[in-house]
Amino acid sequence: MKDKDTYTKKYMSNNNVFADAFNFLIYDGKEVIKPKNLKTLDTTALSIPFGNDTNAPVQKIRDLLKSAEIKQDENNIYLILGVENQSEVHYAMPVRNMLYDVLEYAGQVENTTKTHRKNKEYKGVSTGEFLSGFYKNDKLIPVITLVIYFGVDEWDAPRSIYDMLEIKDKEILSFVNYYKINLIAPSEIDDEKAEKLHSNLKEVLLYIKNSNDKEKLRKLVQNDEKFSRLERDAVFVINAITNSNLKIDENQEVFDMCQAILDIKEEGRIEGGITSMVKMCKKFGVSFYDTVKEVAIEFKLTEKESEVKVKEIW
Secondary structure, three states, X not given: OHHHHHHHHHHHOOHHHHHHHHHHHHHOOOOOOOHHHEEEOOXXXXXXXXXXXXXXXXXXXXXEEEEEEEEEOOEEEEEEEEEEEEOOOOOOHHHHHHHHHHXXXXXXXXXXXXXXXXXXXXXXXXXXXXXXXXXXOOOOOOEEEEEEEOOOOOOOOOOEOHHHOXXXXXXXXXXXXXXXXXXXXXXXXXXXXXXXXXXXXXXXXXXXXXXXXXXXXXXXXXXXXXXXXXXXXXXXXXXXXXXXXOOOOOOOOEEOOHHHHHHHXXXXXXXXXXXXXXXXXXXXXXXXXXXXXXXXXXXXXXXXXXXXXXHHHO
16 A cells, blocks of 8 residues: 555656646646646645634645646636545545645635734734734635545545435535535546546556456557556556556666567467366366366466466366
């Protein structure tokens, strides 16, 4: 689990991949957020929630947090973008994300208050503004959190606070904040959606999605030329999530998967050959143990390895 978290965090910290994920989420793939306009922020969210009599700070550490500056028309738009990487399904994600965002907004309020007091900006301020420390014309920077699920299985966890509540009364729910999560998951990326990703996040997600189907995986790798030049961090994520055991040189920045494609083909050929041989032996009355010996000899396996494979087919 630690390796998965380490590799996915390092991979998503790449500005090209980070920007691509949010352009996919917000702008339907249009490249509005530029990698060069992303700045890494402190991922530690530390705040004293309003009304906390104990004055005990709440601290949460996000996976990744970046500020983004977007040029639209004549205006600059500023955003705070957070990514939570998940290699496993998290069944309380809406609450977790809500807490991260609330702490981020609370931190903005606190920083604004400190600035006013430090600069002694009290002239013309109303009593309410003075007491709250946040003035009428002060504004917050929008915070958007994106969950990127790198798992092979479908995301079957709640996607909003509503999904976590037992009550279904519409009148009551109309007063409860919905608070949905923003999610990217491999199982939900079809071919049309995949074309809206422009970084190798596309290849990573599609590889994970098809990792349990060797035939689909072979076709995917063969038909997408970008698999011939995947960056090292992308391959590390694929290996950690899918246990693909793709061989990679630690000093190699770009990975050519041509050999990996050959390995996949060869593995498929061997698996098919073993299946045919076992079925043939069984058809002509060859015993299980004699079949194990024959398979071991034919495919250069140990008898223990052969026995495992024969058992799966017998």
